[in-house]
Amino acid sequence: MKIKKGIPLIDQHDKNYLYGGKFGGNFIPETLKKPIDDLTKLFTKLRKDKKFLEERDYYFKNYVGAPTPFIKLENLTKYLGGAQIYAKVVSEANGGAHKIYNATVHCLIAKRAGKKYIVGDTGAGYAGKMLAMAAKKFGLKCKIFMGSRDIKRQRPNVEAMKKNDAEIIPVKTGSQTLVDAVSECMRYWVSNCNTTHMCVGSTVGPNIFIKICAFSTAQISRELIKQIKDEFGRIPNKLKLMNCVGGGSSAMGFWNEFMDTNAEFIGIEAGGPKNSKLHAAPLTNKSKIGILHGAAQYLVQDKEGQVGSIESCSAGLMYPGISPLHCFLKDTKRAKYTSATDEEAFKAYQLVSKLENISPSLEPSHAFAEAIKIAPKLKSSEVIVINSCGDSIKDKDIIKKKLGFYIR
Amino acid sequence: MKSKITLAFKQCIKEKRPALITYTVAGDNTKKISLKILNSIAKHADILELGFPHNTPIADGGQIQTSSYRALKNGIRLKDVFHIVKKFKKSNPNKPLILMGYYNLIYQRGENNFLNSCKISGVDGLIVVDLPYPENKNFAKKCKKKSINFIQLLSPTTSKERIKKIIKDSHDMIYYISMLSTTGGKLKVSPKKIIQNYKKIKKINRKKNLVIGFGITNKTISSLKNSDGLVVGSQLCKVINDSIKKRQNPVTKLSKLVYNLKKQIL
Numbered sequence: 001m002k003i004k005k006g007i008p009l010i011d012q013h014d015k016n017y018l019y020g021g022k023f024g025g026n027f028i029p030e031t032l033k034k035p036i037d038d039l040t041k042l043f044t045k046l047r048k049d050k051k052f053l054e055e056r057d058y059y060f061k062n063y064v065g066a067p068t069p070f071i072k073l074e075n076l077t078k079y080l081g082g083a084q085i086y087a088k089v090v091s092e093a094n095g096g097a098h099k100i101y102n103a104t105v106h107c108l109i110a111k112r113a114g115k116k117y118i119v120g121d122t123g124a125g126y127a128g129k130m131l132a133m134a135a136k137k138f139g140l141k142c143k144i145f146m147g148s149r150d151i152k153r154q155r156p157n158v159e160a161m162k163k164n165d166a167e168i169i170p171v172k173t174g175s176q177t178l179v180d181a182v183s184e185c186m187r188y189w190v191s192n193c194n195t196t197h198m199c200v201g202s203t204v205g206p207n208i209f210i211k212i213c214a215f216s217t218a219q220i221s222r223e224l225i226k227q228i229k230d231e232f233g234r235i236p237n238k239l240k241l242m243n244c245v246g247g248g249s250s251a252m253g254f255w256n257e258f259m260d261t262n263a264e265f266i267g268i269e270a271g272g273p274k275n276s277k278l279h280a281a282p283l284t285n286k287s288k289i290g291i292l293h294g295a296a297q298y299l300v301q302d303k304e305g306q307v308g309s310i311e312s313c314s315a316g317l318m319y320p321g322i323s324p325l326h327c328f329l330k331d332t333k334r335a336k337y338t339s340a341t342d343e344e345a346f347k348a349y350q351l352v353s354k355l356e357n358i359s360p361s362l363e364p365s366h367a368f369a370e371a372i373k374i375a376p377k378l379k380s381s382e383v384i385v386i387n388s389c390g391d392s393i394k395d396k397d398i399i400k401k402k403l404g405f406y407i408r
Numbered sequence: 409m410k411s412k413i414t415l416a417f418k419q420c421i422k423e424k425r426p427a428l429i430t431y432t433v434a435g436d437n438t439k440k441i442s443l444k445i446l447n448s449i450a451k452h453a454d455i456l457e458l459g460f461p462h463n464t465p466i467a468d469g470g471q472i473q474t475s476s477y478r479a480l481k482n483g484i485r486l487k488d489v490f491h492i493v494k495k496f497k498k499s500n501p502n503k504p505l506i507l508m509g510y511y512n513l514i515y516q517r518g519e520n521n522f523l524n525s526c527k528i529s530g531v532d533g534l535i536v537v538d539l540p541y542p543e544n545k546n547f548a549k550k551c552k553k554k555s556i557n558f559i560q561l562l563s564p565t566t567s568k569e570r571i572k573k574i575i576k577d578s579h580d581m582i583y584y585i586s587m588l589s590t591t592g593g594k595l596k597v598s599p600k601k602i603i604q605n606y607k608k609i610k611k612i613n614r615k616k617n618l619v620i621g622f623g624i625t626n627k628t629i630s631s632l633k634n635s636d637g638l639v640v641g642s643q644l645c646k647v648i649n650d651s652i653k654k655r656q657n658p659v660t661k662l663s664k665l666v667y668n669l670k671k672q673i674l
Contacts (some may be wrong), residue, residue: 027538028540294466
């Protein structure tokens, strides 16, 4: 299995839409074949359409607020005394996270497809919030599927969805979290695919949704590669790009433009509560390949193929599978994956929020935890960049409950 | 040799009526009861579909989800599913039984292993909800080699060109999904329109047994009589659910329902 140079990663699949011959594909009910084919054709056309790309860039600049800042974390660097630590503060994007890129592009596509309704799933609530915002901006009616448990623990984002006129559909089946929200959203689409466009919130699901999402979040690394060259005059020899991975959309966007460079990719999965066997880290824990939401991927599951129970303090990382693109990056050894526990994430949140002007949400706090672990062992000539892809404000309640206080 | 599925359809044609096809979930609500249900409804139904439950069923509506979760909670495993089939076939050797479910369970067990277990227990056909054409070509071939029917699905969104290709590659039975919906949705298309679409597909190859499913209940079944077969699933799951809630015997309740369904298509 090999990654080809000079070809976008999202296009490195075979005729069955499998990456590396085994990840991804379209394991979908017959009813969705046509809508997915239609969407695939439309997206293939739009990707080459200058006007569409101009439109995308226009909204990324004037609506999302590109570029997001790239800053040195001076205090954290000093405190850890090793590698130089930087952050790409993607949480400064409109709405507060990277999910705005995918949401914006999906709305632009829905408009081109002549659809008036758009539906999406959400875990941490960012994907839902951004889709609600973008739908409102582009005049689409929006429904968001969200697990009942996540509705309770991610209040601020739920409020934001309501403010943007989205209808929130609580999902009460299974674990009542992201995995169930994605399933329920797909079911809704099966029943309404003739009138409704579906946005999958991450680089998961049937192939076309993986493509659209990674195409959208790639904006992060388009900005970053410029910012890094401005800062260092070139891409540093020893550069580590660290990103949390749940479904894997922000990491894909963070790494995309660096694919053919020497930059090292490190993905951090949710290790779950310390000493518990529950985690959402299929890559770190050598899970077997399974099929979830239309795609083959490493999957937390039992021997028979029932999707396994997972646990994490961060709703956004709580997905039992992982993007087929990350499976591909793992098996080709282009990226390395590890996990951080809930406790490590809370500690990292605390340290970064105390020392710096940014305050990462619990998702990127997993990536910061890994940076904090390895930075002291590295030379000062080495550079670590962390994608701070969400803001802690959405986790205020969870953090207060766990630590007894909240700082930002 | 003709398959048991083909023979069942032949018999129905002789009796000038569509085949009645039922769907229940293996292990709902226990292994024992689901076997009892099969044995009892087999008196009225022509072909039985048995779901092997998955905990992330992306194409199923509320009723079948509830049945699946309940069966899994009660500890149903694949080996139990095959055990139920084997026992059922022992007392009903000529009644066709079709297993229905999601691909991940087949993938984890290994396609060949899964098919061997099907063969040994006496499964006549397979419906794999999330393994569409043409991705299912290889697996369908493997089924054929073992004389197990791989049942292709068609939906209102399937293009005419695609329908032709799928029919060409199909075995003894094809499943037409009546409307854009998960299982158990309310029939949102008129039966007349469904039969119109049905006839268009039937015209392509009259020899293939084409059945209709999704949204069919005792209220709608008689209006769809003009077909080779009709599948009722969610209503059966609902009756199991209701009778558990009311502490009634699901076996007799289901038997009664299937008897009524049959009466309406005679």
